[in-house]
Amino acid sequence: MAVLTTLWQDFQASWRRMVFFGLVFALLFQIFMMIALIVRFQNFPNYVTFYDWFGSAIHIVKSTPSLRDVGPIIWEEWLIEIGYMNYDYGSGISEWSLNVVPSRLFVLFILGACVSLCLTLLKRDVCGAGASNTMRATTGLGALMVAMTNATMSWVVCCATPSWVVGLAMLGLGVSTSLALETMGPLLTYGGFGLLAVTILFLAWQKTRAQALSNMRFANA
Amino acid sequence: MTMNQNLKTALLGSVMMAAGTFASAETIEIAIGHQSMCTDTYTAGIVIKELGLLEQYLPTDGDYADVEYEVTWADYSSGGPITNQMLANKLNFGVMGDYPLIVNGAKFQETESLRTLYVAGTGYNLKGSGNAIVVPVESDMYSITDLVGAEVSTPVGSAAWGMLLKAMQDNGIPTEDYVLKNQSPAVGAANIAAGKIDAHSDFCPWSEIMEYRGTGRKIYDGSETGVPYLHGVVVRQDFAEEYPEVVEAFIKAVWQAGEWIREDPMEAVTLMEGWTGVEKEVLYLYFSEGGHLTLEPSIKDEWIDALAFNHGVLTNERAIPPLDFDAWITEDYIRAAYEDLGVDYEADKASIVDPVAANEGLPMEIWHARDGISSYETLPDFLTAMAEMQATGALLNSTYVYDSETGLKLFGKTAFWVKAGEEYATFLRLGEAEAFAEANGGAVISFDEAISDFVIEG
Numbered sequence: 001m002a003v004l005t006t007l008w009q010d011f012q013a014s015w016r017r018m019v020f021f022g023l024v025f026a027l028l029f030q031i032f033m034m035i036a037l038i039v040r041f042q043n044f045p046n047y048v049t050f051y052d053w054f055g056s057a058i059h060i061v062k063s064t065p066s067l068r069d070v071g072p073i074i075w076e077e078w079l080i081e082i083g084y085m086n087y088d089y090g091s092g093i094s095e096w097s098l099n100v101v102p103s104r105l106f107v108l109f110i111l112g113a114c115v116s117l118c119l120t121l122l123k124r125d126v127c128g129a130g131a132s133n134t135m136r137a138t139t140g141l142g143a144l145m146v147a148m149t150n151a152t153m154s155w156v157v158c159c160a161t162p163s164w165v166v167g168l169a170m171l172g173l174g175v176s177t178s179l180a181l182e183t184m185g186p187l188l189t190y191g192g193f194g195l196l197a198v199t200i201l202f203l204a205w206q207k208t209r210a211q212a213l214s215n216m217r218f219a220n221a
Numbered sequence: 222m223t224m225n226q227n228l229k230t231a232l233l234g235s236v237m238m239a240a241g242t243f244a245s246a247e248t249i250e251i252a253i254g255h256q257s258m259c260t261d262t263y264t265a266g267i268v269i270k271e272l273g274l275l276e277q278y279l280p281t282d283g284d285y286a287d288v289e290y291e292v293t294w295a296d297y298s299s300g301g302p303i304t305n306q307m308l309a310n311k312l313n314f315g316v317m318g319d320y321p322l323i324v325n326g327a328k329f330q331e332t333e334s335l336r337t338l339y340v341a342g343t344g345y346n347l348k349g350s351g352n353a354i355v356v357p358v359e360s361d362m363y364s365i366t367d368l369v370g371a372e373v374s375t376p377v378g379s380a381a382w383g384m385l386l387k388a389m390q391d392n393g394i395p396t397e398d399y400v401l402k403n404q405s406p407a408v409g410a411a412n413i414a415a416g417k418i419d420a421h422s423d424f425c426p427w428s429e430i431m432e433y434r435g436t437g438r439k440i441y442d443g444s445e446t447g448v449p450y451l452h453g454v455v456v457r458q459d460f461a462e463e464y465p466e467v468v469e470a471f472i473k474a475v476w477q478a479g480e481w482i483r484e485d486p487m488e489a490v491t492l493m494e495g496w497t498g499v500e501k502e503v504l505y506l507y508f509s510e511g512g513h514l515t516l517e518p519s520i521k522d523e524w525i526d527a528l529a530f531n532h533g534v535l536t537n538e539r540a541i542p543p544l545d546f547d548a549w550i551t552e553d554y555i556r557a558a559y560e561d562l563g564v565d566y567e568a569d570k571a572s573i574v575d576p577v578a579a580n581e582g583l584p585m586e587i588w589h590a591r592d593g594i595s596s597y598e599t600l601p602d603f604l605t606a607m608a609e610m611q612a613t614g615a616l617l618n619s620t621y622v623y624d625s626e627t628g629l630k631l632f633g634k635t636a637f638w639v640k641a642g643e644e645y646a647t648f649l650r651l652g653e654a655e656a657f658a659e660a661n662g663g664a665v666i667s668f669d670e671a672i673s674d675f676v677i678e679g
Contacts, residue, residue, distance in 0.1 A: 041408070056309060056311065059309070059310060059311065060309050060310065063310040064310070064334060064335065065334035065335075065459075066332070066333040066334030066335075068333050068334075069332045069333050069334050069335060072332075073308050073309055074309075076305050076308075076309075077309065086407040086411075088407070088411075089258065089406075089407055089410065089430065089498070089499075090257060090258045090497050090498035090499050091257060091497060091498035092498070093258050093298050093406070093407050094298050095405060095407045095408060096405070155405040155408075166403075169377070169403040170403075174401075174402075175377055175401040175402065175403050176396070176401070178377075178403065179377070179538055
């Protein structure tokens with residue numbers, strides 16, 4: 001209970017920073033993916049398409065009988081598509097594209113906010129440098145796991161269905177590895193958030209304990 | 222009647238009139254996702270769109286007497302996004318190749334409330350031509366067995382990927398003996414042109430584009446796997462149940478598109494080049510008599526077997542949901558469409574075109590830039606005409622011959638030529654050409670050398 005109180009106090013004190021960090025993280029991740037694509041394919045984007053995400057979401061809600069199906073379908077809806085159209089073939093074929101997907105932006109926003117909270121707690125961490133580094137590494141690993149499963153890079157290779165692993169394949173991941181990883185997407189996402197949650201709770205517990213010890217010393221003095 | 226009642230009556234009347242007007246002017250939105258860079262989908266896509274064939278068949282009587290139609294077309298580079306758009310109900314119809322079709326059916330069946338129906342094919346190649354493995358034109362690889370230790374790219378998840386896996390298995394090449402890379406068609410083609418990759422496996426019409434542009438050479442044709450290569454039409458089940466006559470109209474348009482191409486393939490591919498940007502000479506290899514594609518939309522038992530085989534490949538390699546083929550595939554709409562057209566469905570369904578038999582004895586062709594296409598019964602006649610045309614400096618768009626082994630239609634310039642005495646033969650692959658030459662006391666020669674035999678000096 002004391003741990004949750006500590007967490008709540010920290011959240012209240014730093015929520016603006018968490019929101020800001022979440023937004024910046026989601027935005028920076030899009031920029032990172034764009035730079036990765038430009039470097040990988042050696043060409044700049046030459047087309048951009050905007051989609052009516054809200055209109056699509058309303059249309060999906062109206063035309064999908066089962067509420068259970070609505071979420072996963074809206075989850076895949078795009079807001080912006082930025083890519084490189086190769087006009088050497090036919091009337092043009094999209095060689096690569098970065099898709100800005102609101103559902104993934106939301107996940108990345110939450111991720112950024114969690115990382116921000118972890119860093120705030122780490123700053124006030126009273127344990128040694130070694131333990132702090134372990135916590136930072138755990139935070140980084142959790143963030144990496146979530147971020148990579150929310151990559152939204154795509155190309156025509158996705159004859160079947162676009163998935164997160166396509167982005168890694170585009171950046172050079174081997175076929176067998178990417179196929180093996182593909183099914184592990186949800187597991188990696190939940191695992192990443194799980195790691196972050198454990199880190200946050202552990203840091204909050206440490207802080208609570210340190211405060212209790214400090215209070216005891218103060219009372220005994 | 223009080224004033225209040227009068228007001229209510231007037232209001233009710235207005236509402237009913239408005240409702241009546243709405244009902245009498247119902248607009249049916251028909252949204253179709255197609256692929257202008259995938260030749261085998263053209264008869265359910267770009268041809269119907271550009272010729273307005275669907276509009277010709279849409280019902281206008283009975284329940285549809287006062288209906289207005291709003292037909293929209295969306296062009297995609299692959300089938301995956303079409304499925305996503307169909308799930309979002311932004312597309313009613315989707316046209317795609319066999320692998321994406323299977324994923325479409327499976328992904329819909331994975332949902333609680335949505336389904337698609339596979340209602341018609343577009344065309345097929347019985348043995349699997351359309352998919353192929355290509356190497357850079359200067360490569361010293363001539364057979365699939367040369368790919369041991371090589372880097373091979375393919376669009377993973379596509380029919381070409383499935384073909385590549387089977388071809389390697391059939392030839393005893395385990396996956397650890399080659400490096401498989403995931404690559405899009407455009408990048409794969411560019412890498413072949415630049416010699417940056419040892420081989421690239423792709424679907425229609427990429428291999429032929431590379432051959433036509435002189436950047437790539439086929440070392441393996443999909444027909445060697447013996448697995449039919451087909452494309453088809455899926456429709457959302459809720460749309461099909463609400464407007465079955467519209468689905469039938471679409472299938473009639475698919476059939477009509479095939480007839481239109483068969484009527485004058487040269488004219489058809491010339492127009493299609495303008496619509497899609499794909500070279501007409503490449504398209505002719507698909508759509509002409511003896512071409513890779515048999516345009517006929519019936520649903521044959523063999524196609525269902527092929528789709529089931531492909532589903533097995535996808536299930537083994539990727540985690541895709543199961544697919545109940547009985548619930549997914551229906552012949553109801555295509556049978557009704559054929560009946561309305563007065564065409565014998567059973568006859569079409571029973572007829573399967575095997576290129577080996579069907580292309581036997583077909584004439585070779587020369588596409589003169591000004592005079593169009595001329596046909597020649599024998600290779601010496603063809604070579605004589607080539608020599609004469611070259612002597613006049615005529616501009617030739619392309620030439621077409623047949624692989625003696627498989628009956629596959631080839632570009633004259635990419636075929637391997639064998640001269641044995643006074644006889645000539647053409648082959649897709651060097652290995653068969655050399656074997657034929659050895660068996661018949663001949664030699665493998667170039668296309669130019671074959672033509673030079675018929676040049677009359679002076």
